[in-house]
Amino acid sequence: AQKITQTQPGMFVQEKEAVTLDCTYDTSDPSYGLFWYKQPSSGEMIFLIYQGSYDQQNATEGRYSLNFQKARKSANLVISASQLGDSAMYFCAMRPYSGAGSYQLTFGKGTKLSVIP
């Protein structure tokens, strides 16, 4: 079974500053994917960034980067130059690429990010 832990229920960041959202995971599967989603108050889950377990480099997508430390089983999301529109819930998720559950994402409880003007 997979487990995602997000230890920060809420975070505040000043506009234009960088912020790191923590995520640790637990899995016995050798091959897996890690995902971050943003959920604004409207409710839709918006995909942000992906990291494969065998990827050698940390993923980046615009202002988002993923600090992947495989040995520590952590996949922290870094948002640079925060904007007011970044205020939302952020969820870390993973899916194994083999065995039972390879069709579904397992999510953490999320971190609520508030960007202060």
Added chain:
Amino acid sequence: DTGVSQNPRHKITKRGQNVTFRCDPISEHNRLYWYRQTLGQGPEFLTYFQNEAQLEKSRLLSDRFSAERPKGSFSTLEIQRTEQGDSAMYLCASSLGLAGGKNTGELFFGEGSRLTVL
């Protein structure tokens, strides 16, 4: 709009009534998922379809819940004899199957259907 579409967006019902939610996935996606999200929690997996076949159901999906995807396109999630504990956001997502290459199996979500049971 070619994204995942869900309706109704909001449903308020009295305990004991039946409700049905509909999901229209992205047209070329053969996989469809239902998740449930309660306040302060991440989405929890309910069930999964590959084409019209329902391949997995979570133990969260009691016998009052039934999901269908009759022609491998849209899907419905019905809750019979609703209870107050069923109040939640019901999220639908779709994806391509994992076929190597750059396909990561990313799920594309709809905006959800929020159920309130009084």
